[in-house]
Amino acid sequence: MKERIVITDVGPRDGLQNQSKILSIEQRVELIRAIAAAGVPQIEVGSFVSPRAVPAMAGTDQVFAALDSQSDYRTPSIALIPNLKGYELARDAGAKAVTMVLYASEGMAEKNSAMSMTDAEDITMKILRLAKQDEIEVVATIAVAFSCPFDGPSDPLLVQNIASKFIGAGADQLVLADTIGSADPQQVRLLTEALVKSHGASQLGCHFHDTRAMGLANVYAAVESGIRRFDSSIAGLGGCPFAPGATGNVATDDVAMMLQQMGFETGIDLGRLMKASDLAETLTGTAAPGGRSKAWLQGHLDKQAG
Amino acid sequence: MKERIVITDVGPRDGLQNQSKILSIEQRVELIRAIAAAGVPQIEVGSFVSPRAVPAMAGTDQVFAALDSQSDYRTPSIALIPNLKGYELARDAGAKAVTMVLYASEGMAEKNSAMSMTDAEDITMKILRLAKQDEIEVVATIAVAFSCPFDGPSDPLLVQNIASKFIGAGADQLVLADTIGSADPQQVRLLTEALVKSHGASQLGCHFHDTRAMGLANVYAAVESGIRRFDSSIAGLGGCPFAPGATGNVATDDVAMMLQQMGFETGIDLGRLMKASDLAETLTGTAAPGGRSKAWLQGHLDKQAG
Numbered sequence: 001m002k003e004r005i006v007i008t009d010v011g012p013r014d015g016l017q018n019q020s021k022i023l024s025i026e027q028r029v030e031l032i033r034a035i036a037a038a039g040v041p042q043i044e045v046g047s048f049v050s051p052r053a054v055p056a057m058a059g060t061d062q063v064f065a066a067l068d069s070q071s072d073y074r075t076p077s078i079a080l081i082p083n084l085k086g087y088e089l090a091r092d093a094g095a096k097a098v099t100m101v102l103y104a105s106e107g108m109a110e111k112n113s114a115m116s117m118t119d120a121e122d123i124t125m126k127i128l129r130l131a132k133q134d135e136i137e138v139v140a141t142i143a144v145a146f147s148c149p150f151d152g153p154s155d156p157l158l159v160q161n162i163a164s165k166f167i168g169a170g171a172d173q174l175v176l177a178d179t180i181g182s183a184d185p186q187q188v189r190l191l192t193e194a195l196v197k198s199h200g201a202s203q204l205g206c207h208f209h210d211t212r213a214m215g216l217a218n219v220y221a222a223v224e225s226g227i228r229r230f231d232s233s234i235a236g237l238g239g240c241p242f243a244p245g246a247t248g249n250v251a252t253d254d255v256a257m258m259l260q261q262m263g264f265e266t267g268i269d270l271g272r273l274m275k276a277s278d279l280a281e282t283l284t285g286t287a288a289p290g291g292r293s294k295a296w297l298q299g300h301l302d303k304q305a306g
Numbered sequence: 307m308k309e310r311i312v313i314t315d316v317g318p319r320d321g322l323q324n325q326s327k328i329l330s331i332e333q334r335v336e337l338i339r340a341i342a343a344a345g346v347p348q349i350e351v352g353s354f355v356s357p358r359a360v361p362a363m364a365g366t367d368q369v370f371a372a373l374d375s376q377s378d379y380r381t382p383s384i385a386l387i388p389n390l391k392g393y394e395l396a397r398d399a400g401a402k403a404v405t406m407v408l409y410a411s412e413g414m415a416e417k418n419s420a421m422s423m424t425d426a427e428d429i430t431m432k433i434l435r436l437a438k439q440d441e442i443e444v445v446a447t448i449a450v451a452f453s454c455p456f457d458g459p460s461d462p463l464l465v466q467n468i469a470s471k472f473i474g475a476g477a478d479q480l481v482l483a484d485t486i487g488s489a490d491p492q493q494v495r496l497l498t499e500a501l502v503k504s505h506g507a508s509q510l511g512c513h514f515h516d517t518r519a520m521g522l523a524n525v526y527a528a529v530e531s532g533i534r535r536f537d538s539s540i541a542g543l544g545g546c547p548f549a550p551g552a553t554g555n556v557a558t559d560d561v562a563m564m565l566q567q568m569g570f571e572t573g574i575d576l577g578r579l580m581k582a583s584d585l586a587e588t589l590t591g592t593a594a595p596g597g598r599s600k601a602w603l604q605g606h607l608d609k610q611a612g
Contacts, residue, residue: 181602185526186568212567213560213598217523220491224530254519261518262492292519292598296487 015237097137107150181211185221205229215250321543353386403443413456487517491527511535521556
């Protein structure tokens with residue numbers, strides 16, 4: 001039996017919020033449904049943040065409502081939330097899981113959330129307790145787990161302490177995020193190996209960007225350490241506001257193909273994933289920077305079909 | 307002291323022969339000099355094959371002559387040769403090393419060289435003896451070492467046998483080539499680990515294409531096995547005639563940056579490498595498919611300078 005790896009597509013959130021074109025609620029729902037139809041087991045469908053700060057994510061409650069009303073939609077939907085108000089909105093919208101962001105640097109905590117690292121931890125801990133009562137899963141994501149554009153390299157021991165605290169407190173998933181795409185596979189291997197040794201792999205995940213072209217190498221390094229959960233973005237949509245010209249999240253297209261070829265079960269139908277990827281490019285009006293394997297894969301699938 | 311990894315830029319050969327635009331001798335020399343100026347320690351500067359079959363490589367003797375006449379050019383130049391006649395031309399042109407291609411499948415041997423696998427081995431063995439007398443290094447490259455577009459997955463034991471035979475016979479370098487960019491890092495890890503165990507790493511190298519976006523992941527997997535020699539192509543120039551839409555060789559830009567960030571010494575100046583990469587794009591008139599880290603790296607270098 002094949003070993004399973006769980007991919008969470010964060011394109012409808014991390015991807016779309018970094019595009020210049022803002023999609024309508026209907027378009028966001030269409031994209032999410034296409035990703036779900038490909039068998040991606042978890043999708044971050046939006047965030048409950050200030051629509052003034054992130055206009056692309058306005059109306060995420062309507063996205064949840066539309067998905068809920070569609071009888072064939074069964075993929076667990078995750079909402080990113082910044083604070084208690086966001087949590088309440090996500091809960092009321094029917095989110096099955098929420099993502100909270102923690103920080104491995106003060107610089108990024110301040111820039112991204114106007115909070116200190118400790119404030120972010122305190123709020124996440126409060127929400128974690130509420131979510132337990134509400135039977136909502138919590139994904140705790142440690143931003144800039146490898147390096148921060150403001151404060152430089154992150155301290156691996158600090159990251160391990162944050163991870164221990166939140167895994168100990170019952171976080172359902174703990175994700176190490178290479179927010180600016182700066183990590184190399186050697187760094188990834190060392191940090192993930194240490195964390196898997198302390199906590200086992202079941203709750204640990206990784207979130208990579210492909211800024212320096214090392215996205216897939218980092219996924220492989222984490223797999224070697226035992227990590228079996230990855231964030232990725234359909235067609236590689238995304239980017240980083242702090243690194244102009246940077247490419248986006250590692251593409252679900254590339255990650256799924258590599259992991260399946262390596263013999264893992266992802267539950268994803270690559271043909272349908274290509275359709276979702278094409279849709280992502282059409283809707284956003286960008287030739288996505290990621291999904292680099294797409295030309296090959298489309299040719300391969302056409303040949304199989306033809 | 308940092309551990310060293312030797313990069314061979316094959317762009318002036320593997321890259322240019324797959325471009326629709328054919329460069330002049332002067333342009334080829336300009337590109338080779340720019341790559342050498344960046345500190346790349348080995349360059350495959352051309353091939354001595356039929357100019358009718360590969361028009362882009364016509365006049366490789368003139369490329370050697372031009373490089374020889376330039377007093378500041380000291381980078382070892384490698385020529386790819388298909389047969390004894392090619393060897394004599396390369397020797398007369400002053401090549402310090404020659405690359406001979408061996409095959410892990412009959413299908414590719416026939417298609418690429420109109421020979422059997424055994425014929426290719428026999429000719430390479432003859433040339434290896436001549437080259438010893440002439441004090442010319444021999445790089446024996448096993449094509450389709452992982453998978454063949456005609457015959458399917460290659461037999462790892464067969465690849466190991468070919469490698470043993472030619473390392474035993476005194477080949478200076480033995481390169482495993484993923485000719486069509488089909489390998490995944492798990493396959494790379496297994497094959498390279500077995501070969502390093504049998505022969506040590508000093509003569510072994512790997513040659514990857516980025517067709518399925520796994521190029522850098524494969525480099526990392528090979529590094530983990532102990533491999534310290536890699537072929538790559540400036541700006542990711544290249545391609546594969548058997549996989550339409552496929553991207554090219556793994557980019558020297560990406561490989562050098564990853565390995566240096568991982569703490570290896572490559573001897574390469576990344577700023578000068580970017581200049582060579584820009585030149586490669588200008589001369590060929592293509593926005594190269596590889597060199598994906600370039601946007602980030604150029605921004606980073608500008609910031610350091612500014």
